[in-house]
Each structure stands twice: as structure tokens, then as C-alpha cells.
Amino acid sequence: MLIVHHLNNSRSQRILWLLEELEVPYQIKFYQRRPDRRAPKEAFDLHPLGKFPIITDGDVTLAESGAIIQYIINKYANGRLTPPKQGELIDIYFTHFSEGSLMPSLTNRYIFSLVPSQAPFFLRPLLKQLFSVLDTKIVAGPLNANLKYVEDALDRSPTGWFAGGPNPTMADYMMSFGLDTVATLMPDLLGPKTKAWVARVHDRPAFKRVSAYIEGNPRSSKL
Ligand SMILES: N[C@@H](CCC(=O)N[C@@H](CS)C(=O)NCC(=O)O)C(=O)O
Missing domain, CATH: 1.20.1050.10 (Glutathione S-transferase Yfyf (Class Pi); Chain A, domain 2)
Incomplete structure (x- = not known):
């Protein structure tokens, strides 16, 4: 199942909104910003740049919200998000x-x-x-x-x-x-x-x- 690694108050809201609209099943794992607002150290276990959002979907681990959005639309939207x-x-x-x-x-x-x-x-x-x-x-x-x-x-x-x-x-x-x-x-x-x-x-x-x-x-x- 697709997992969204979600940092509080961050761009990963974009991903969650999209998944909810498409009704794609997913799990969410929460991460909390440190007092200096930086991501926690576990972020680097997921991706070398340590920035959120990150998703894992089977063998795929993907960061960069734009890439993630495009990946989800290509794989799960079945044409539903095609613009006029x-x-x-x-x-x-x-x-x-x-x-x-x-x-x-x-x-x-x-x-x-x-x-x-x-x-x-x-x-x-x-x-x-x-x-x-x-x-x-x-x-x-x-x-x-x-x-x-x-x-x-x-x-x-x-x-x-x-x-x-x-x-x-x-x-x-x-x-x-x-x-x-x-x-x-x-x-x-x-x-x-x-x-x-x-x-x-x-x-x-x-x-x-x-x-x-x-x-x-x-x-x-x-x-
Ligand atoms: N261009 C990247 C930006 C990623 C990014 O800067 N994420 C922020 C959260 S919105 C982050 O992880 N900040 C914590 C840190 O830099 O330590 C994207 O769109 O995913």
C-alpha cells in the first residue's frame, strides 16, 4: 500500500488532498518538526535529502511533491484529472x-x-x-x-x-x-x-x- 510520510504543517498536505480526492487507499506516517522547524533525522533514513513529502509505494520511494503528484496522477487517476x-x-x-x-x-x-x-x-x-x-x-x-x-x-x-x-x-x-x-x-x-x-x-x-x-x-x- 502507498505510504505518505507526512511532516506536520508541510507540503505533504498537497499529496494527502490528492489521494483523498482520488480515493486511493493509503497509509500515513506522521513526523514532527524539531523545535528549529527542521525535519527530524529519520527523514534521512527515507531519502538522502531528508525533505518531506516522501512516499513509498511498493519498490518506489519518491520525494519532491511535484514528482509525487505527477506519479500518483499517472498511476491512479485513470484520466480523472485531465484538464480541458x-x-x-x-x-x-x-x-x-x-x-x-x-x-x-x-x-x-x-x-x-x-x-x-x-x-x-x-x-x-x-x-x-x-x-x-x-x-x-x-x-x-x-x-x-x-x-x-x-x-x-x-x-x-x-x-x-x-x-x-x-x-x-x-x-x-x-x-x-x-x-x-x-x-x-x-x-x-x-x-x-x-x-x-x-x-x-x-x-x-x-x-x-x-x-x-x-x-x-x-x-x-x-x-
Ligand atoms: N521542492 C520540495 C521542497 C521540500 C521541502 O522543503 N520540504 C519541507 C517541508 S514543506 C521540509 O522537509 N522541511 C524540513 C527541512 O528542510 O528540514 C518539494 O516540493 O517537495
Whole structure:
């Protein structure tokens, strides 16, 4: 059976949502972030890079959420997630935009906020001010541009899903973690179409099952 190795509060939510939508049987093994938010050491027993999500499926061990999503769709979706013809390129584009553009700009914001808090305490006020200026100069522009681009793309969609089909496709699964993070931590950065997209994702019964399951079992493992 397919096993999802799930780190709390991480990109592996994408995988769980997809599996629930496709009703693929799977088991989940929970891992908890360390106090410094890094993955626990067991991650390296699974994969040399020690990053989540990771799945194991028979002889296959696979990391990198985009690769995992594509693997699951190829193996288990039986054509159910095929985007409409006119949305094919958009689906590919936002599938890659997610890890190639959106997540790096969010990670930059996270790192710029982290540096001052990790410094010796007497330097923190100064570094906080400095990194706030640097964030405005270096991070805010690309992040805001990415989110505006997302808003415009969703505005053009006839259904509100990225590829314009009746149901979410690969791009929606990939975009879910990043946009959910912005909706939670920086909601003012999202336009109305993007906020509606996040609400639509949260409203999916499959997504609700994942949320309830994760919240109910933050430390336990079914394995
Ligand atoms: N591009 C990779 C990113 C993997 C990644 O950075 N995962 C984070 C969780 S969202 C992680 O494992 N962080 C813990 C660490 O780096 O120690 C993917 O999409 O899977």
C-alpha cells in the first residue's frame, strides 16, 4: 500500500488532498518538526535529502511533491484529472510555478524574518529593522508580483480552478500549500479571486477529511 510520510504543517498536505480526492487507499506516517522547524533525522533514513513529502509505494520511494503528484496522477487517476484542452498549458505552467516561483518567494520572506530572531539578543532590534528594509527592497516585489499574476490567472478562469475545468487539476494541488500559507499568515496579500479559490479548496470534502485527520492526529502514526 502507498505510504505518505507526512511532516506536520508541510507540503505533504498537497499529496494527502490528492489521494483523498482520488480515493486511493493509503497509509500515513506522521513526523514532527524539531523545535528549529527542521525535519527530524529519520527523514534521512527515507531519502538522502531528508525533505518531506516522501512516499513509498511498493519498490518506489519518491520525494519532491511535484514528482509525487505527477506519479500518483499517472498511476491512479485513470484520466480523472485531465484538464480541458484549452487549460492544458495553464495546468503545466502553474504546476511548475508553484515550486519554481511562488514557494521561493515565500521562503525568502520566511528566511528574512527568521534571521533576526536567530541572532544574539542584543543584535535583534537592529537586525529586525535591517531585514524589514531588505524585505521591502528584495522580497516584497517578486512576492506581490507572483500573487498578482495568480489573481489575474484565476480571474480569467471560467470555473475558478487554474485550468478552467469543473474540478481541481494538478496545478490546483500544487498551488494549494503556498496559497493556503499566504491566506493564513498574510491574507491581505491575496486578491478576491485567490481568496475565493482558497475557500473553494477548503470546502472540498476531501480537503476537509485531510484537515480533520491531521488536526486529530498531530503526533500519532497509523503505522
Ligand atoms: N521542492 C520540495 C521542497 C521540500 C521541502 O522543503 N520540504 C519541507 C517541508 S514543506 C521540509 O522537509 N522541511 C524540513 C527541512 O528542510 O528540514 C518539494 O516540493 O517537495
